[in-house]
Amino acid sequence: MAENDKPQFALQRIYIKDASFEAPNTPKTFTQEWKPEIKLDLNSGARKVDEGFFEVSVKVTITATNGDDTAFLVEMMQCGLFAINNIPEDQLQPMLGAMCPNILFPYLRESVDALVVKGGFPALMLAPINFDALYQQRVQQAAQQQAEQAEQKEEPTH
Template sequence: MADNQQPQFALQRIYIKDASFEAPNAPQAFTKEWKPEIKLDLNSGARKLDDNHYEVFVKVTVTASNEGETAFLVELVQAGLFAMVNIPEAQIKPMLGAMCPNILFPYLRESIDSLVVKGGFPALMLAPINFDALFHQRMQQEAQAAQPATAEQETTH
């Protein structure tokens, strides 16, 4: 019976939840020298499905501009279904905010590259992202945001 109390973590499924590719200036975009400016917008999130399952997603928007015109725009939501059983509450948030996105990112990266290449553009391999650092940074920001409110309450009394 003690085995049933062991923490269990399992990736059950990886899937693309949403994908969009636009090349608004094709085919003219292919006639220009390729010196793109790449803008990347990335975020992640999670939602609890039931007592043991969470959906975690990483959403990215990549905009490539060339000579002041949008060459392509890719939006992708890479998601995963994760089972977490008997995980201590204090560990769930870091797992959802850092560990799971780290697992999903290589799949998102490959999907972005595939869409861009199939759109007729040179390969785009996104640089690795340190979700652990992003998670800790977000936790610090949340803690700092909570502190001024507490300080204000103390000074107004």
């Protein structure tokens, strides 16, 4: 195997692509008892940027409500640029869908916590996420949708 045919995987850069913090009801929020309800939405994605380079993103939206009011809203997209070459397609997709997000998540977690604290709120340490399980779930859902679409195509129409 020639040197340039060997599988290569290297993290080139980690960066925040998008960050937003809103605290629409401050300072009123700070005068109330703090019993927040936290809602978290999480997505990850990947795209080919150039030959051998992929951008992987982990995006989170966190809404904290205290009573009937929104205490804060955080949106953040943590990204990484990965150099990936000579990886078979069946291994590439799990790398982009699970392994790379697992690398990025601790950075996202720290950035979200820092933003929330700088907004005047108590620390918010997001629980670890199992991106391997999330990736497997997405693969199963995609296979199920394909099977359902194939069944619909086979049904005769009148």
